[in-house]
Amino acid sequence: MREYSEQMKKMLHKQYDAFADNVISKVSPQQNARVLEIGPGPGWGGISLLRKRPDLSLVGVEASPDMVEVATENARREGLESRARFLVEAGESMASIPDGQYDLVISRESLHHWADPKGVFKSISRVLKRDGRVCIYDHRRDLGLLGRLVVAVLGTLRAGKMAGHWKRSIAASYTSEEVRGMLDALGFDDWTVETDLMNLVVYRSYRASPKQVDISCCLPLTSTLSPKGRGNSSFSERQARYERISSGSPPVSDTREV
Numbered sequence: 001m002r003e004y005s006e007q008m009k010k011m012l013h014k015q016y017d018a019f020a021d022n023v024i025s026k027v028s029p030q031q032n033a034r035v036l037e038i039g040p041g042p043g044w045g046g047i048s049l050l051r052k053r054p055d056l057s058l059v060g061v062e063a064s065p066d067m068v069e070v071a072t073e074n075a076r077r078e079g080l081e082s083r084a085r086f087l088v089e090a091g092e093s094m095a096s097i098p099d100g101q102y103d104l105v106i107s108r109e110s111l112h113h114w115a116d117p118k119g120v121f122k123s124i125s126r127v128l129k130r131d132g133r134v135c136i137y138d139h140r141r142d143l144g145l146l147g148r149l150v151v152a153v154l155g156t157l158r159a160g161k162m163a164g165h166w167k168r169s170i171a172a173s174y175t176s177e178e179v180r181g182m183l184d185a186l187g188f189d190d191w192t193v194e195t196d197l198m199n200l201v202v203y204r205s206y207r208a209s210p211k212q213v214d215i216s217c218c219l220p221l222t223s224t225l226s227p228k229g230r231g232n233s234s235f236s237e238r239q240a241r242y243e244r245i246s247s248g249s250p251p252v253s254d255t256r257e258v
């Protein structure tokens with residue numbers, strides 16, 4: 001686990017920094033905000049945010065006890081143990097987290113793992129303060145032509161275990177319309193879903209920036225889905241559609257099929 005954590009830091013430190021920058025520009029965390037992170041894994045995303053914003057404090061809720069151990073150790077090594085705490089807890093329940101405590105909920109590349117994403121969204125809204133903010137980044141399965149090209153090229157250049165893992169994660173991820181559908185079903189019409197070349201972001205902010213989110217050094221392709229999108233689909237349906245697209249079959253739009 002420690003080896004995995006160090007590998008992630010080495011390979012992805014620029015992406016963790018970009019995630020932190022994007023959270024800051026997207027939802028402008030209030031001064032001294034209490035932040036909750038869902039699925040922090042080794043903790044590097046939240047740690048980067050804490051380094052950039054010394055006024056913030058963070059609690060990470062993480063399903064894997066091993067990850068909690070590693071994230072706790074990483075925060076300690078970075079001198080952040082007084083501001084970062086990690087708990088073994090599923091985002092769906094967050095049983096140990098009281099209602100209305102947090103100013104901001106963040107997450108990076110965890111949404112596609114959640115067994116019950118609508119359950120997690122509901123829990124987020126429970127633990128947030130009334131005007132609390134949300135900023136969740138993940139892969140998107142509804143990649144455009146350019147995005148699929150990036151996957152094909154980088155997937156070949158970075159051949160190996162990580163490339164396979166990356167492609168499987170994209171295959172398991174949601175389309176922006178699926179996420180919009182879940183939020184609509186919950187009545188969360190002040191949560192926004194946006195996409196860029198490779199990723200989607202779900203956010204709620206009282207000072208939403210009209211600025212382009214740059215998650216992965218991409219072209220200006222951001223699109224926003226207003227409420228009343230379509231519903232959810234199962235992991236296998238999502239993966240099958242993605243594989244059809246990747247194999248060069250006719251360009252089927254995920255959004256038309258859902």
Ligand SMILES: C[S@@+](CC[C@H](N)C(=O)[O-])C[C@H]1O[C@@H](n2cnc3c(N)ncnc32)[C@H](O)[C@@H]1O
Nearest residue numbers: 039040041062063064090091108109110113114
């Ligand atoms: C791909 S890793 C991403 C880790 C980290 N956010 C990063 O960007 O490096 C996904 C993490 O989400 C965690 N996870 C998955 N489902 C979860 C859930 N329902 N509640 C909390 N954590 C979850 C996993 O244990 C894993 O550590």
